[in-house]
Amino acid sequence: QWFLKISKVKEKIIEENDKNVTWYPDWVKIRYDNGVMNSGDWCISRQRYWGIPLPIWVCEECGNVHVVGSFEELKEMSKEPIEKDFHEVDLHKPWVDTVVLKCPKCGGDMKRVKDVLDVWFDSGIASWASLDYPRRKDLFERLWPADFIVEGEDQVTKWFYSQQAASVVAFGTVPYKKVAMHGYVLDEKGDKMSKSLGNIIRPEEVVQKEGRDPFRFYMLWATTPWENLRFSWKGLAQVKRMLNILWNVYILASTYMSLDNFDPTKLNPRELPFRKEDKWILSKVNSLIDAVEEGMEAFYLTRATRAIEYFVMEDLSRWYVRLIRKRLWVEKDDPDKLAAYWTLWKVFDVLLRLMAPFTPYITEEIYQNLIRPFSGKESVHLEDWPKKDEAWIDKELEKEMEIVRRIVEAGSAARQRAKIKLRYPVRQILIETEDEMTKKAVEKLNRLLRDQLNAKEVKIARVEREIRIKPNFAKLGPHFKGDAKLIAKWIEEQNDRELYEKLMQGKLKVEIEGKEFTIEREHILVEEELPDFLVGEEFDHGKVFVDKTLTRELMMEGLAREFVRRIQEMRKHLDLDVNDRIVVYIETTEENRELLKEMLDYIKGETRAVEVKFEEPKGYVVEWPEVEAKIGIEKV
């Protein structure tokens, strides 16, 4: 057998590995180093037919051993001239065994050793063999050592090692800069997929059922790469849902943009009146570049993909789109609408490039329609990786918006408990907090809070509680014995708030029926009661209170919205174009009619109606029992 004397270069392998290679995850390096320390010399010869022939010739006369380094050398040393070119011969068995060399020492015949090389030797030289080195030098100089290699955990002491060992022998250093180990794909319960268990899921099946993009994204999203992945159809469905949501946002954006012939290249973003929410999402998408880059650099692809998922689901779809819906509905070249368009367009421009490596198909499809007409690039995959635009980053705004979202959640919950639908505006919403950032957020993002909570006013306030005081018999009894009842009666007769405030300041000396007593804070039980018209709900930094007092004006507004929503639904059902005008017919109760009559301009504007008639409905008619009405609409 033939060996590579690894014992001579072990220390060097470990040293070069230390100096030049980053391991993902880093603890694998310890396993690797131990593997190197424990490895013996490398037996590279195999007694087989197929494989790379050992390039070793031995002299039959004097035993001289020669290792041939190239085809040229083989030609030079051959006894019989080799007329053919490198490409015309097959350097494998059996041809190579017919070549007899002339011994440089004694002139005798040299014959090749019959063995072939261990296949791990083939894989060990992959980093430069694949660059056609040493026949070619340019690629090797440009591309070697490799930036990154990745394999399963069974390869730690195999391919990761065979490459380093061969390379240290050949070049005195290691052939790659970064190396990542990945785990295995198991079934949902964590069992190995096998024929006997019948739990094999074929990739083709996944592609066919759920598509390539969801599959790719899922594999990187489900678990950190070096952990085993328990394949789950449910997880895959979650990813698919996220991509569908992205698709829906794209459809919404492109529908309105194409209606208005939106062209981002004709706008100067410096002149657009961006709202806080626009600035926020632009900050977020620029911050997302950082998050995705960090995840990818550290091979934490899970972090990169989850950051994308969160952005699409929470920031873009559930929040930003919700905030701008009304602006998209506005007619003509309203700068406020154009600012929203430009923002959405820019978000897609960045997001698609970030997502392209993970979901190449859907990003390309959206890119072709939304971005390509203005970018001049043929494909998202020919775009540059997005660069973070510092000018848009506003971490403070990001934090404030986070708080505002929590306030809106709490406010909605409070509304629900007060049984006031979001469609009905409320007089005021009070926010009680000691947190400075929250106070600032409520002030800066006030319009947004009013819109989202449908409140006339949203403000920071300290809510005055009603104080209810009761005698604390558990303390009065032991302390005052027979007089306890007398004192309890006295406590109940006092003004609750006054007594409470006095006792908060200290002990109180009182005379009751000629006797002197000292009463303390612990002698009373205190209950704080909210005013009847407020309903409160907690959030991270305090409490949100909804004022449930409904005025006639608010009822008018709320009811009008109920009708507008239904008329819009009917327009949608008829598939009317945004620019189609209609006549609206309403048959409803006297009370509703009186309220609606004062809101006619609003109703007309929101539903693109030229007229609202309170008479027998015509055209497309729908009955709406929840609002005791029958509504008809007719295209003009």
Ligand SMILES: [Zn+2]
């Ligand atoms: Zn010889």
